[in-house]
Amino acid sequence: MNNILIKSHELWLELFMSSFMSKDMDNSKKLLEYSKILFRHFKWIENECIKHNVAYNYDRNQIPVKVDTLKTILNDIANRLKQLELSLIDIDNRDLSSRISNDIEYILYSINNITDEEVTSFDMNMSYKDIKLSQDATDALTFFLFEESYKEYELIMIYNYLKAHTKSLKLANIFETLIEESFFHFGEFAGMMSEMGILGVPRVIAKELYLIDNITEFLLSGIDEELAAKEECKKLSDAVGTENKELSKFFDFISNQENYHIALMKEALESLGYDNV
Amino acid sequence: MDSNLLEHMMQPKNYGVIENSDSEGIGKNPHNGEKVIIFLKVKNENEPIIEDIKFQAIGCMTTVIAGSIITSEAVGLTFERGDALVGATLGMLDSIPPEEAACSEMVALALKAAMDTYMERQKDSDFPMITYKILNNCATNEENQQGSENE
Incomplete structure (x- = not known):
């Protein structure tokens, strides 16, 4: 099977x-x-x-x-x-x-x-919606899209595995919402990559990333990762912000959505009995 | 960004696992748990030759790019030339920032670990996979400073 x-x-x-x-x-x-x-x-x-x-x-x-x-x-x-x-x-x-x-x-x-x-999703045209970006800003955007599209795929798979193995309805609902959120981000990034002609399939996820022994530990480090992701979005927003307002606003929006993910992860920790959130 | 680099990002070469590999090795970053595992299929005639190679990474995109480039170079090499590839890679690391050097070091050491594991298995077939730890830290100076402030 x-x-x-x-x-x-x-x-x-x-x-x-x-x-x-x-x-x-x-x-x-x-x-x-x-x-x-x-x-x-x-x-x-x-x-x-x-x-x-x-x-x-x-x-x-x-x-x-x-x-x-x-x-x-x-x-x-x-x-x-x-x-x-x-x-x-x-x-x-x-x-x-x-x-x-x-x-x-x-x-x-x-x-x-x-x-x-x-x-034309693979033609490496490196432009997005005719927005003019400097080489540095384009490189920063490119690197971000590859890094984060994989990260969203990884999260979809991890949350899916956790959801499939939990007996708690509350946790299952939280994981389902996080999966939907990651699908949205994954789709947004893939759309941009396609437009820039650099669409790529995320690499296979290593087993030890989803075979999680300690969910509490995973969620705690996940919160740190979300904070780091917020920081990356902020950096990117700053890097492209001086050159394009639309992209800057988009990455601020993605960065702010990470707050919601953190809140959901804290809720999951509480339902696991971890009270030091 | 160079189109060759983009190719490695869009479709990393040799990413994956070799079922029934002859040998495996890990390069690990002890600072953050990131690691690279390399699988080898070895043809041993007069001397061992890397017939097939695959890698998997728990790490960032730079590590995947380094893995894609270094494993592409390693296919078809004798172990002697494989050692030279590891040496050349490690020798170049002094000239790049530590946070970037860490990624290539991890891949190079995983390759060395896989070749060393293979040699050990010629004497003892149950020899466990070797892990080598990197010296460079991929956190930036800024992040290191933040880390020590939080401690």
Whole structure:
């Protein structure tokens, strides 16, 4: 079953990345929604693994997303969807496999009807919305986007693992909200990377990052990391602020959202009985 | 930013794990827990040769770039030339800021650890993976100062 989980992991991520390659709003929205559906499948398969004590992990293969046309990536996605559908036979829970299968059938039909487009997400044009930035500001922005897009993916996977293994409804709700927040940031950064022609798939997360023994310790260091992330956003806002108000405002907004994440993590710590927050 | 550098950021080379690797090694930053693990598949004819190499990093983007570059250089090298690559990398670190040097040092030491582990396993097949700790600290002077103020 771990193999099925890996396939669905690769698929939701590939669909997610493909949604930023399309310049057509309808196509982009559609692909993003399908990625969310595949992410739900991923969670259901993970729950099935946990229920049946099947060992699993968040390993996956490299996803080759560097394409010139949307059709190329959609064909790859279609092939992977077909492979996933064939492997569903190994899931004993027939309700689950038929639910996933129904979704796959429709997504296959739908992406087959998407009109082809030229993809410029990898052309390294290094400009964002015609905003003029100095070389230093562009480099700072580039570095930030790679660093933080990975970080958001990492957080999605860690919170997802914690959510799947907690018995507390309160903690599950907090982790779910943090996952949604990280998805939003991940998407915003991926959109900017695509526009700048530097879209890249985040690297695979190392096991020891999500196999967490001590949640309290993880949350405490997570708060420190959120504070550091706030600082990075502030630095970037300052670096681009003198050159562009729109970008500066955006990074201030992201920085302020970290306050909310910190509040949620403190709430999680309180519900774990840690009272020194 | 150089397009080669961007390529390493967009699609790091040799990132991942080798199942059934012949050897593994870790380069670790004791200051913050960041680390790099290198997996080797070794072809041993007259002398050991790095046939395949993969790395995983718990660290920043600079570490991933260093891993991508150094492992690309290491593929196909004999251990003797691999040692020379480690030496050349470590030799260059004096000329760059410590916070940047730490990342490359971590990768170079992981490669050295993996080659040393392989040699030890020729004598004892159960020899555990070697870990080497770096000397450079990737925190900036400003961060170090803040850290000592908080202590």
